[in-house]
Amino acid sequence: MAAERLLRILSLLAERDGSGVPRLCDVAVEVTAVSGAGVMLFADGRPQASLCSTDDVSLLIEEAQYTLGEGPCVDAHRLGQVISEPDLGGANCARWAAFSREAFDAGARAVFGYPIRLGAARLGALNLYRDQPGALSDDQHIDALVMADVAARAILTAQVEAASDHLGAGLDGDMNLWAIVHQAAGMVSVQLAIPVADALVRLRAHAFATDRLVAHVALDVVERRLRLDIDE
Amino acid sequence: MPNQALLVQSLVDLADNLVDDFDVVDVLSLLSDRCVYALDVTAAGVMLAAPSGTLEVIASSSDTMRTLEMFQLQSDEGPCLEAYRTGRQVVNIDLAAVGSRWPTFAAHATADGFGSAHSFPLRLRRRTLGALNLLRIEPGALDEADIAAAQALADIATIAIVQHQIVIDAQTLNSQLSAALNTRIVIEQAKGKIAQATDTDMDRAFRRLRHHARNHNQRLGDLAARIAQGAIDPGSLDHLPASG
Structure with a gap:
């Protein structure tokens, strides 16, 4: 029964005078019984912010997708459909060349992306992972669908009372906007006299070429241990 | 009961x-x-x-x-x-x-x-x-x-x-959410440009950005966006007061 699933999620999220946003990832893990979960928000077709993640593996799954621009969350958002990769280590898993390896090395064996949207509004995607290979059961799948719907409503509800150009209370708390990557992009843009958008591409390319996360490369730039014009 | x-x-x-x-x-x-x-x-x-x-x-x-x-x-x-x-x-x-x-x-x-x-x-x-x-x-x-x-x-x-x-x-709220995310992002990008152009750290870069916005009665996000886009030279902002 969809109503019972929804009721369970709402009662787990429920908090007096709140949107439930801070608990979205924890509740997603609890209702779907997977190893970990994360919620990513998109802007201009790219993942731009992580709202929450439940553990180090989920965090790395998000970092890798942010760096590489590929993965279950990215596909779920772009295609507007559920993405399921039940065996990351399998011979047939060539869907995401770079991401699959990163996620596998981090300990994920199966990954899933559920679009977070409401009507025509596309917000981002819910990432789920398991530390063992295997597809989600029908029950887990339906719970994840309801969870993604609740997430969309909870996130937009949190934004209702926000002042213009500000994030809603509840969204701001644990959100990771990869601030350091944008700081580094600003610096590289001045160093190389190129637009900031191009500087972001250069940072990601450097991260890919050196097999590192873009956030780690960005930290080196901001702490002035690395200049892309000298290195490349 | x-x-x-x-x-x-x-x-x-x-x-x-x-x-x-x-x-x-x-x-x-x-x-x-x-x-x-x-x-x-x-x-x-x-x-x-x-x-x-x-x-x-x-x-x-x-x-x-x-x-x-x-x-x-x-x-x-x-x-x-x-x-x-x-x-x-x-x-x-x-x-x-x-x-x-x-x-x-x-x-x-x-x-x-x-x-x-x-x-x-x-x-x-x-x-x-x-x-x-x-x-x-x-x-x-x-x-x-x-x-x-x-x-x-x-x-x-x-x-x-x-x-x-x-x-x-939903669509209006989602647009507002995206705009808020973008504002936060361009502020970080502007900080990076100012830090590089004036050889300072991010904290001081942010204070200079905020100082300039206040001096010129501009919204922080608008000023940051213009810097990030290259419309304003990041080295040309008003200097912080000596005590800052």
């Missing part, structure tokens, strides 16, 4: 209405009926604030309840109005003893045979959307468990109302 089985069924019925495209009036009518079945009360009703701020009777479990709610609105007094205006529960009101506080409402309610009144705000953060009003024939206090259960039903009704509105505004 609330009837647990009925209460759970009430919650499930209400949640069911969340799933499909629903009519707010239907959900609140369901809530009123369920309160009477699941809680130890005689009548229930819901008032909701119109966009103009004036309260309207939306749902009632009986015609008597509807009439009493209308009396509250007409005489501008009563527990439901107080719960709405204060955002707090107004419970365990002995109707025989509140003639001076709410003369019109108390007189009509006792004439209709009611002994006590209990009102719960429909509340989301600082916003109160309306109130749930419960009446009992018996005077005296509601069971603590009934009070908690009634507020839980009111909270779910609130989520139902708010999420209903969210669907209508």
Whole structure:
């Protein structure tokens, strides 16, 4: 029964005078019984912010997708459909060349992306992972669908009372906007006299070429241990 | 004590209405009926604030309840109005003893045979959307468990109302969310440009950005966007005062 699933999620999220946003990832893990979960928000077709993640593996799954621009969350958002990769280590898993390896090395064996949207509004995607290979059961799948719907409503509800150009209370708390990557992009843009958008591409390319996360490369730039014009 | 089985069924019925495209009036009518079945009360009703701020009777479990709610609105007094205006529960009101506080409402309610009144705000953060009003024939206090259960039903009704509105505004809200994310991002990019151009750290770069925005009465996000886009030289911002 969809109503019972929804009721369970709402009662787990429920908090007096709140949107439930801070608990979205924890509740997603609890209702779907997977190893970990994360919620990513998109802007201009790219993942731009992580709202929450439940553990180090989920965090790395998000970092890798942010760096590489590929993965279950990215596909779920772009295609507007559920993405399921039940065996990351399998011979047939060539869907995401770079991401699959990163996620596998981090300990994920199966990954899933559920679009977070409401009507025509596309917000981002819910990432789920398991530390063992295997597809989600029908029950887990339906719970994840309801969870993604609740997430969309909870996130937009949190934004209702926000002042213009500000994030809603509840969204701001644990959100990771990869601030350091944008700081580094600003610096590289001045160093190389190129637009900031191009500087972001250069940072990601450097991260890919050196097999590192873009956030780690960005930290080196901001702490002035690395200049892309000298290195490349 | 609330009837647990009925209460759970009430919650499930209400949640069911969340799933499909629903009519707010239907959900609140369901809530009123369920309160009477699941809680130890005689009548229930819901008032909701119109966009103009004036309260309207939306749902009632009986015609008597509807009439009493209308009396509250007409005489501008009563527990439901107080719960709405204060955002707090107004419970365990002995109707025989509140003639001076709410003369019109108390007189009509006792004439209709009611002994006590209990009102719960429909509340989301600082916003109160309306109130749930419960009446009992018996005077005296509601069971603590009934009070908690009634507020839980009111909270779910609130989520139902708010999420209903969210669907209508989803695209606008999502655009506002994206704009807020972008503002935060361009501020970080501008900090990076200023830090590089003036050979300083991010903290000082941010203070200089904010200082310049204030000096020129510009919004921080607008100034940051122009710097990030290259329309303003990041090295040309006003200097911080010597003490800064």
